[in-house]
Every structure is written in structure tokens, then in C-alpha cells.
Amino acid sequence: MTEYSAPTRRPTIKEVARLAGVSHQTVSRYLKSRQGLRPATLERIDVAVEELGYRPNLMARSMRTRRTGRLAVVMPVTTYNQARLLSGALAAAHEAGRVVEVVSVEGSAATLTERVLELAGSGQVDGVLSLTPMAAGNGHNLPSGAAVVVTPEFDDAMRSIGELTDATPVTELIERLANLGHRRFLHVAGDQAFASARARKVAYLEAIDRFGLESVGVSDGDWSGESGVEAILQLDADRLPTAVIAANDVVASGVVRGAYERGLDVPGDLSVTGWDDNELCRFLPPSLTTVRINLEGVGRNAALRLIKAVGGPELEPWSGPVAEVIWRESTAPPRQSTDSSPVGSR
Amino acid sequence: MTEYSAPTRRPTIKEVARLAGVSHQTVSRYLKSRQGLRPATLERIDVAVEELGYRPNLMARSMRTRRTGRLAVVMPVTTYNQARLLSGALAAAHEAGRVVEVVSVEGSAATLTERVLELAGSGQVDGVLSLTPMAAGNGHNLPSGAAVVVTPEFDDAMRSIGELTDATPVTELIERLANLGHRRFLHVAGDQAFASARARKVAYLEAIDRFGLESVGVSDGDWSGESGVEAILQLDADRLPTAVIAANDVVASGVVRGAYERGLDVPGDLSVTGWDDNELCRFLPPSLTTVRINLEGVGRNAALRLIKAVGGPELEPWSGPVAEVIWRESTAPPRQSTDSSPVGSR
DNA sequence: ACAGCCAAAGTGAACGTTCACTATTCTGTA
DNA sequence: TACAGAATAGTGAACGTTCACTTTGGCTGT
Incomplete structure (x- = not known):
């Protein structure tokens, strides 16, 4: 936006x-x-x-x-997260007859923002698509010579699409788990510096509230497997959750490992959900319930906004589902379900 | 090269x-x-x-x-395979004051080759770094206006670096396993259309031969988890291997799953090794022994060759280890080790 | 037969640099 | 003081396109 x-x-x-x-x-x-x-x-x-x-x-x-100072790297479409976003954006840009230049960045949000604006002002590009969070609404809208589009997915000021892609699956996960009989949840969150982590956390809290469930807390993590292990090991033995919503698959696998270390069975004692649909999820024992995001679609749509902003053709956006929950072995009814009457949706 | x-x-x-x-x-x-x-x-x-x-x-x-027809995509350094290669290449190019344009390609080796050469001849770039396999040594060296460098890593005609990165870890895996007492091995290979899959297979066979071990066969797979599951399920019950070298982590997790389905314990009955060091490896039960490749380093060195070819500065190459075996729980001595005398190296 | 008009084609300048020269200014020494 | 020679600065063309005009020529209608 x-x-x-x-x-x-x-x-x-x-x-x-x-x-x-x-x-x-x-x-x-x-x-x-x-x-x-x-x-x-x-x-x-x-x-x-x-x-x-x-x-x-x-x-x-x-x-x-007669020297461009440019190199080209040709590479096959990759299949992992940001690479998938990129892949979708590249395909769209190509369709619109545009050439894309990828600039890899690292550093703080402020540094990134500066880099993006410099790029926009360099006169080297017609527009910049930022798949990286930018420092929130500062006076940066100075004449920069090129359109800049920031993916809401990654934007620090979370809006529409962000909620759409992030909130819905969390709600879906919790609703289904509640219907299976789960009442007590735990959320192991990702690094709260990330908009996606914050969105998932907010969605978790809202869903818990909306369905009248109990949360034993939110463990603020850092996307690492260790944070998942830790979160489980630190739990009070007499008030264990029966379901854990992990921020992503790595965290979830940490949670599973932590559960084993405490002698808890997954999914018998604890249902666990991840996020990202890592390739290994299907083969873990137990295979991991997760959320698959159509990152290519998100990337494509982001690129389409930019292309439109710089006066390019209007292409067909990806309008299919962006997120999809994949139910697998790691989620099941709690061992002694005290109550499995369906939870009211809405 | x-x-x-x-x-x-x-x-x-x-x-x-x-x-x-x-x-x-x-x-x-x-x-x-x-x-x-x-x-x-x-x-x-x-x-x-x-x-x-x-x-x-x-x-x-x-x-x-005053229009460039270029868009820029700014994205954080990603952490997965090709993205990692790209990341290393980008960093090097940036150091050399070059701007990189990433072109995503798909299709057959012939299509790719054509696309690469067209790009090289477009006058839009000084050079092209192809991280994708090109159709082998045809008469394509026609005046193209830009230098083209193909990563051996991905080159169909496997040479030096390829062997270096692929063969060594396989040998290391097998030697160590043999020293733990393993005598009977299985290799679940990746898609043989990939140079890396072929290299690993060759290295496997050579190591088996060199150390005087037994191979119950090579199962030609397609990099999928299913191929790993299948490979195990189809094994002859009276001639099971005690160690499996899987083409990558996904295949390895399939192998582990297949083993469980057959009632085999990992690592008790079967040691399993993967490749790539997927983030989840550390947390699997059992955590997976794997090979970590410094793809950023490989990408950097590839970019350095290109930069040199187009007359750029000579930068410091990555000279540290390219591959590293990470030993974890999925590998252990076989349950009833008949003989654990060390295997002669060389 | 001729003005009027439209389509098709041409002319020269401009975009913002760098290149290959040429001109000017400094410096040190005879 | 004068002069060579370096150091510093300036001039105009060129890079390969497209833009804004102008020109040419063929056709129409009265």
C-alpha cells in the first residue's frame, strides 16, 4: 500500500x-x-x-x-520463502516486459529504508519493490524519482493483506483444534520485530478470546528451534496446554523435541502446529500440521502493484488462496477430552 | 570454468x-x-x-x-540453498561496485542456455553468471559481447569444484560410519539429471569400493521424501543395510519414516545421513546427521570469477571449508557391531 | 485543374556523460 | 627574468536513441 x-x-x-x-x-x-x-x-x-x-x-x-556495471545472475526458480516471493515477482515483471534487479540488503529497518530510498533516487530504476520492512511512516516521501512499493506482508505498519494472510490461518487452526476438544493453548511467537510474528500473536490472542478458550501464555521467541524447546520445558507441570501454536515449523519442531524431553507424546498429550510447510514437515514423526503460504502469489501481486505504479500494463493478479492449513499427524484430539462440543464460529 | x-x-x-x-x-x-x-x-x-x-x-x-524498464526488488538475505548462493554472489558483486540483475529461468538445459546467451548478447550486462546448468560444450562461444561464467557446481560437465564439494563429504560420512562398525550401506540418490546427484552417487560407489564395504544397492530417487520411504520399504528383509546415505535431508527424513514403518529404529537399526542442513534437522527425533554446504562461499567465488572476467577488481575469495559434516543423533554404531576395527583411509 | 489534407518519411537537436584534444596556469631552474 | 615542462583546466565531438518539427507526395473533392 x-x-x-x-x-x-x-x-x-x-x-x-x-x-x-x-x-x-x-x-x-x-x-x-x-x-x-x-x-x-x-x-x-x-x-x-x-x-x-x-x-x-x-x-x-x-x-x-559502453559498460553497464551490471552483472546478471541467472538462476532457476527456487522454492524457499523469500526466494519464492522473489520468484513470483520476477515472473510478473517479466510478463510486463520489465527487467528486475535484485538488491540484497541487511541491517536495521532504518538502514534498509535508507538503502531503498537511495535506490529509488538513483535514477537507475523506475520503481522499487521492497520485500523488506521499512521504517514506519516518517517524512521519507521526499521526491525520489521512482515509485516505491512496500509489501504489506513485510510492512511494519501491518494492514489489509497482512491480516488476511496471517490472521485467518491462525484462527482456522485454533477453531479446528477447539472443535477437536482442545481448551488450553500456548503460543510460541516469533521475533516480535517482524510484522508477521506480531500479526500471528495478535491473531492468536483474538482467537483465544473469541472462542472463549484458555491461553497458558505467549512465549516470545526468536524463530529458533531452541525457543520452542525452551517454551515447553519451562511450562508449569500442573497447567500444561494441550495444543501449541508455533510461530513457524522450526519453532514447532523445537516444541515437539521439548515435549519428548518432558515425556509428553505428540499428538497424544500435545498437539503442535507450525507455519511455512517446510519440506521436511510431511516426514517428521509425527508429520507436522502447518500453514502453506502461496508466496509466489503474494510476490506476484506485490510486483503487480509496482508495475501499475510505474505505468506498466495491468496484469492478472493471483486471486487464489494465499494461505492454506495442512492438517497432519501432529494435531489430534486431546487424550482425555473433557468437552468436545463444537465452538461457535464468530 | x-x-x-x-x-x-x-x-x-x-x-x-x-x-x-x-x-x-x-x-x-x-x-x-x-x-x-x-x-x-x-x-x-x-x-x-x-x-x-x-x-x-x-x-x-x-x-x-528516461525510463529504464527496470524494477528493483530489495530483499533481505535469504538462507536457503540457491538463495544462499545468490546472496554470496550479490555480496561479492556489490563489493566490486557492480549491480546485479537476477533473471529467473525455467525450462530445459537448451532453453536455459539460449536465454543465457541472449542475455549476454543483449548489451544490457557486462557479464552473466549462470547458476544453472548449460547445455554442454556446443559451438555457443559465438561473439556475445559479455563474459559468461557457469558455476561448476551446476555445470553439467562436472569438474573440479563439483568433485571437491560433493565427493569429500560423502567419503567422510562413509569412512566415519565404517569406523563405527557399519559394513552394509544403501544410497538413496537424487534425480540423476542433476550433476550434484550424480556426483554424490559416484562418490558413494567409490567410497564403498575403496573401504571394502558392501552396498545393498543404489536407489535412484528424485529428491523426494517419498523416494526415501520407498527405498526402505522395498528392501529385502534378510539383507538390510545398517546405514543409509540419503541424497538430501528430505530424502533422509523419508528414509527415517520408512524405517519406522518397518519397525526399524533409527539409529539403533539404521543410521541415516542427509545433506543440506535443513533448519529442522537439529530438532527431528532423532536429529539428523547432515552436510552443511557453504553456499554463500560458493556463490561468492563464482561471482569473483565473473568479476575478474569482466575486468573488475580481484577480491578476496572465500577459502574456508565449503562443506562440513554435522554429526547428530541419526548416526550411531550399528546395534550388534560384528567388527569395529578402523577402516584404512586411502 | 487546383487547393486542401493526410499519410509517410526526413531533419536536426537533445538526452548527460566521457574522450581526445587543446589551452592555460603554475613551478623550478638556468 | 625567462623558459621548459608539468599540472590543471577547457572545448567540442561523440555515444545511439527518441522527440519535435518539417517536408514530400499522393489522393480527394469541387
Whole structure:
């Protein structure tokens, strides 16, 4: 949803030259190496560049030098999480006749945001699709020259799609488990710095509340298997849950392991659900109930928003289900079901 | 290792115009929409374009139109297989001041090869790093304008690095298992269309031979968990192996599941090894012995070769271990070890 | 037969750099 | 003081397109 934009003419080498009182070629030299220039000249150009906010036009440079500074990496469509998102976005962009450049980033949300905006302002791209969370609504909507679209999936300010993809399956998991007779739940959450982790946590609490169930708590984790193990081991023996909603499959497998260490049977004593449908889920003993997200679809739709924002063609969005719960062996009715009357939905 | 290259001046719009006996602007129009031109003119240009092998210079076009036709996708470093390779390559390219464009491809090796060469010849990139197998040594080294580097990791004609990364860990796995007392092995291979699957199979057979062990066979699979389950279920009850080398973690978890279905204990009756170090491996019951590949390192080194090929700076390659065996619970001495004298290495 | 018009094609400039020269200014030494 | 030679700066063209105009030519209608 978040979309920064702006068409603003950028200063050229000649304007910098005029402001600095030198020739354009001198500025060119300055750009190339900053060498062979008198300190005074250097400084004047420095000032002019700073003042105009000059950034070289890399297209023009490439044209002249016949070097693009670009490499291409060709790789098969991968099948894992972010890679899947990317894959969907790439396919859509290709359909729209666009070339995609992937920039890998790391660091804090603030760093990321800066990097994204720099990219948008670089004049190298028509638009930027950020599959990474951006620092929330700051004054960043400054003229940047390119459209920026941030996936709600990853946006720190969680909105529509985020709730859609995240809340629904959690509710579905809990409702079904409640119908199987479960009354006491535990949620092992993911790193709360992630919007998806927060959304799942919120959805968990809401569902518990809505269906009138009991939560023995929410264990704030960090997406790690250890956090799952820990969460189980620390539980009060006389108030154990019968079902655990884990933030993802790794956490869930940690939960299962923790349960075994305490002598609890899964799913006999404890039902466990994961998230992501890791390839191994189907073969674990017990095979893990999980949520499969159509990341390619999400990626495609995100790309479509960007393509539209930069004036590209309107393509067919993915309109099928985004999330799907896969029920497997790790979920079953609790051993001594005290009450299995259906829970009212809504 | 494979490196195609060639610097060749490409024809321009004016040359096409001259050959077709029209003005450059007419060719420009032809390029834009092929409309508003008399059929005869159209045809003449068609012929000229064909004859010269003309392809528009997209840099020049972008410069004039101020549209790049490029989108950027910004994403966090991912942690899975190809994404990890990509991540390493991206980091290296960034260090060398290069921008990377990722093109996702699918289809047969021939299609891929064509796509890669087209990309190389498009003038849009300085070089192409192919992390995908290319059709083996054909006459494709035609002047393409950009360097092409194919990762041996993925090259169909397996060479040095491939052997290095694939053979060594298999040998290490088998040697250690043999030292634990295992004598009878099974290999559940991956899809033999993949170089890596073939390499692991070859390495398995060589190790069995070198250490004087017994193999109850090689089950050719398809990287799926089912292939692992099947392989175990079909085994002759009176000639069971005590150790299984699975092509990857998914296959291995299938093997474990198959073993349980047959009432075999892992690792009591059967030791199992995987490959890839899937995040869930550590938490499976039993946690899975596997091989961790430093894909970022491999990706980096591949990118370094390309960067060097296109005249970029020489960066520090990753020189640490590429593969590492992680020993976990799924491997142990066989229940009734008949003989545990160490196996001679070499 | 001729003005009027539309389609088809042409002309030259412009996009923002860098390249290959040429011109100017400094520096040190005879 | 003068002069060579380096160091520094400037000039104009070129890269390959597309844009905004202008020109040409064929056809229509009166």
C-alpha cells in the first residue's frame, strides 16, 4: 500500500560545473577520481555537488563508456520463502516486459529504508519493490524519482493483506483444534520485530478470546528451534496446554523435541502446529500440521502493484488462496477430552 | 570454468537505415510500433535488421526516454540453498561496485542456455553468471559481447569444484560410519539429471569400493521424501543395510519414516545421513546427521570469477571449508557391531 | 485543374556523460 | 627574468536513441 513517488528533474554535470565556476569536463574528472585537481577547485565542486544534490546519471555514463556495471545472475526458480516471493515477482515483471534487479540488503529497518530510498533516487530504476520492512511512516516521501512499493506482508505498519494472510490461518487452526476438544493453548511467537510474528500473536490472542478458550501464555521467541524447546520445558507441570501454536515449523519442531524431553507424546498429550510447510514437515514423526503460504502469489501481486505504479500494463493478479492449513499427524484430539462440543464460529 | 566472451561492435539504427535506404527516424518508428509505415518500407527494414543482426541499444534508449524498464526488488538475505548462493554472489558483486540483475529461468538445459546467451548478447550486462546448468560444450562461444561464467557446481560437465564439494563429504560420512562398525550401506540418490546427484552417487560407489564395504544397492530417487520411504520399504528383509546415505535431508527424513514403518529404529537399526542442513534437522527425533554446504562461499567465488572476467577488481575469495559434516543423533554404531576395527583411509 | 489534407518519411537537436584534444596556469631552474 | 615542462583546466565531438518539427507526395473533392 505504501507508495512514495515523484518525477523531479535531476541536476546535470553542467549545472554543477556552472555553479562551481568550472567546465563540465573538470566535474567529470572530479567524478572519476578526484585527482589532478587543485584543492580549491575540488572544494568548490564538492560544495556545488552537495548543494544541488547531484548524482551522476549512470545511464548516460553507461552509454558513453559502453559498460553497464551490471552483472546478471541467472538462476532457476527456487522454492524457499523469500526466494519464492522473489520468484513470483520476477515472473510478473517479466510478463510486463520489465527487467528486475535484485538488491540484497541487511541491517536495521532504518538502514534498509535508507538503502531503498537511495535506490529509488538513483535514477537507475523506475520503481522499487521492497520485500523488506521499512521504517514506519516518517517524512521519507521526499521526491525520489521512482515509485516505491512496500509489501504489506513485510510492512511494519501491518494492514489489509497482512491480516488476511496471517490472521485467518491462525484462527482456522485454533477453531479446528477447539472443535477437536482442545481448551488450553500456548503460543510460541516469533521475533516480535517482524510484522508477521506480531500479526500471528495478535491473531492468536483474538482467537483465544473469541472462542472463549484458555491461553497458558505467549512465549516470545526468536524463530529458533531452541525457543520452542525452551517454551515447553519451562511450562508449569500442573497447567500444561494441550495444543501449541508455533510461530513457524522450526519453532514447532523445537516444541515437539521439548515435549519428548518432558515425556509428553505428540499428538497424544500435545498437539503442535507450525507455519511455512517446510519440506521436511510431511516426514517428521509425527508429520507436522502447518500453514502453506502461496508466496509466489503474494510476490506476484506485490510486483503487480509496482508495475501499475510505474505505468506498466495491468496484469492478472493471483486471486487464489494465499494461505492454506495442512492438517497432519501432529494435531489430534486431546487424550482425555473433557468437552468436545463444537465452538461457535464468530 | 566455462567462459564465453567477445567484444564486438554492434550495428546502430543508422546503419540499418542506410542499408534499408530510409532515414534513421523511420527505423526508430519501426522499432517503436511498426505502424504508420508502408508495407514495402516495413519489409525493407525487416530485411536490413535481419541482415545486420541489429538489436536496439537499450542503454541509449533509456537515456533518451528516461525510463529504464527496470524494477528493483530489495530483499533481505535469504538462507536457503540457491538463495544462499545468490546472496554470496550479490555480496561479492556489490563489493566490486557492480549491480546485479537476477533473471529467473525455467525450462530445459537448451532453453536455459539460449536465454543465457541472449542475455549476454543483449548489451544490457557486462557479464552473466549462470547458476544453472548449460547445455554442454556446443559451438555457443559465438561473439556475445559479455563474459559468461557457469558455476561448476551446476555445470553439467562436472569438474573440479563439483568433485571437491560433493565427493569429500560423502567419503567422510562413509569412512566415519565404517569406523563405527557399519559394513552394509544403501544410497538413496537424487534425480540423476542433476550433476550434484550424480556426483554424490559416484562418490558413494567409490567410497564403498575403496573401504571394502558392501552396498545393498543404489536407489535412484528424485529428491523426494517419498523416494526415501520407498527405498526402505522395498528392501529385502534378510539383507538390510545398517546405514543409509540419503541424497538430501528430505530424502533422509523419508528414509527415517520408512524405517519406522518397518519397525526399524533409527539409529539403533539404521543410521541415516542427509545433506543440506535443513533448519529442522537439529530438532527431528532423532536429529539428523547432515552436510552443511557453504553456499554463500560458493556463490561468492563464482561471482569473483565473473568479476575478474569482466575486468573488475580481484577480491578476496572465500577459502574456508565449503562443506562440513554435522554429526547428530541419526548416526550411531550399528546395534550388534560384528567388527569395529578402523577402516584404512586411502 | 487546383487547393486542401493526410499519410509517410526526413531533419536536426537533445538526452548527460566521457574522450581526445587543446589551452592555460603554475613551478623550478638556468 | 625567462623558459621548459608539468599540472590543471577547457572545448567540442561523440555515444545511439527518441522527440519535435518539417517536408514530400499522393489522393480527394469541387
